[in-house]
Amino acid sequence: MAAVPPGSETGAATLLAGEARATRARLIPPILLGLGIAACGVAQAFLIARLLAMLLGHGAAGWPDLAAAAVLALLMAALGIAQERTQQAAGEEAKARLRDRLFARLLAAGPADERAVGEKSALVVERVEAMEGYFARWIPAAMLAVLAPLLVAGVAAAADPLSGLILLGAGLLVPIAQAVSGIGAGLASRRQFAALQRLSGRFLDRMRGLPILVLHNQQDAEAGRLGAAAEELRARTMRVLRLAFVATGAMELIVGIALASLAYRHGHLVSGTHPAPVEALFCLLLVPVFFVPLRAFAGAYHEQLAARGAAADLAPLLAAPEPEGLLLEEVPPKVTVTFHEVRLTYDASRPPALDGLSFRVLPGETLLLTGPSGSGKTSVLRLLMGFRRPDGGRIAINGHDVTLLRPAELRRLSSYVGQRAHIFRATIRENIRFARPDADDAAVEAAARAAQVSDFAADLPQGLDTLVGDGGFGLSGGQAQRVAVARAFLRDSPLVLLDEPTSHLDPGTEAAVLDALRRLCVGRTAIVATHARAARGYFGRTLDLGAMGASADRMAGN
Ligand SMILES: Nc1ncnc2c1ncn2[C@@H]1O[C@H](COP(=O)(O)OP(=O)(O)OP(=O)(O)O)[C@@H](O)[C@H]1O
Secondary structure: OOOOOOOOOHHHHHHHHHHHHHHHHHHHHHHHHHHHHHHHHHHHHHHHHHHHHHOOOOOOOHHHHHHHHHHHHHHHHHHHHHHHHHHHHHHHHHHHHHHHHHHHHHHHHHHOOOHHHHHHHHHHHHHHHHHHHHHHHHHHHHHHHHHHHHHHHHHHHHHHHHHHHEEEEEHHHHHHHHHHHHOOHHHHHHHHHHHHHHHHHHHHHHOOOHHHHHHOHHHHHHHHHHHHHHHHHHHHHHHHHHHHHHHHHHHHHHHHHHOOOHHHHHHHHHHHHOHHHHHHHHHHHHHHHHHHHHHHHHHHHHHHHHHHHHHHHHHHHHHHOOOOOOOOOOOOOOOEEEEEEEOOOOOOOOOOEEEEEEEEOOOOOOOEEOOOOOOOHHHHHHHHHHOOOOOOEEEEEOOEEHHHEEEHHHHHHEEEOOOOOOOEEEEHHHHHHHOOOOOHHHHHHHHHHHOOOOHOOOOEEEEEEEEEEOEEEOOHHHHHHHHHHHHHHHHOOOOOEEEEEOOOOOOOHHHHHHHHHHHHOOOOOOEEEOOOHHOOOOOOEEEEEEEHHOOOOOOEEO
């Protein structure tokens, strides 16, 4: 599938059409129920016309007509509730499907997707929410806005052809008025969302760095900047609302015109000289029935514009090509990693992060990648985790080119410990089991012992079952790193990738974590990105990426 540029109208249309097809079965019931409501409305209008005519001294309607009109009112209410439920079900199904797809894409991309966290959450939460109206209201309303008014105008025409024509003419004005008032509304709702996205992205970012803001006494200045972003959002929301009010006003004007035209046509009712009073009253009473689906159409029109804006933002992410590649038959017990003249460029306007890097690491060996900040240590690990593809050269595992593998398959080969472990809000046991959800308690406990998690867990209120993470029992940096090492032990993968795992630890804690890491690396292929001081803690061959810049001999340890 071709890549879709952000904000693309075609991408949005393709996404909406595809989702509408997938939701089709759920959309038929609300449309049929809407037609049922219109038919009941017509029958009820006829009965009320007979009753009113009787009050004016024409015809012989009676209690049965009144009772039937009341039953129809109840039936319409019941159909309306059923319609609302089926519409909501269609909307919820579409949203759930979209969220699943988005989550899958974002999780598969991992750190390769460089959007801010706030932006990603706005996409998955607000943007998907904005799509609901398209399926729950717009599609049924658009279908019913054609079918139901045709039915009502047809019945009116049977009673009085000119009245049918008046209704039809008024009905045709509705989409025109919506299209005119909708000019700019799509753009306005897209701008509103961009402002919302900026605000939520900034808010999340600043909340994470709140201690730093307070430390530098920047909280007031930042509150002012957040206030400005919130004010921008308010202004843009007001513009969207103004445009919606204009559309509602246009709709009421059309209803007024239709009613006035029919009143003029049937003016003889007032003088009591109308030749067909029941038919005339019937036509007048059909006006609200005629406009019910058109009002729903007008109401959903702006939801449809908002959904198109949302779809334009979601389409590039969803239309990004599926990661392709071979699947591993099984995880090999030993791996040899070979880099040959590997080149990696993040940004074409800047020098490559890696330029002709070559090395080989054998099973049981540890390679220490050292070098100054920015020399490309983390980039090597990213390539091995499949978050980036090299622009040149070859990376092989056991002689097989890794670019032939699906990126997620590559990750099955390795365990990773980074600079700061992320601890989820869960028990320590669950945090460790995260690395291998099918692991039994014995395996989790063995990993906890190997990584010396058990040592500090023993002092906690519920041991390994203590709740930790955001809002839970706090873990120190060193304890969190040991949980990460326990995850790596539990994963038991042949390749171990470590990215400065002790850089934030004090010497005492560093020694404990290093001890666990050294045991983790035994018998596996290990690549450790580290600074020179910490490198002394490992036994392995060192490859200094900083010193390699202009060197002709880029092979290390071959
Ligand atoms: N996502 C990215 N987009 C653009 N450039 C990037 C990106 N990630 C890294 N770089 C650049 O690539 C180069 C290598 O970065 P990398 O993170 O691999 O270095 P490092 O040696 O691990 O640094 P550190 O020791 O500071 O972690 C740097 O110049 C960096 O600015």
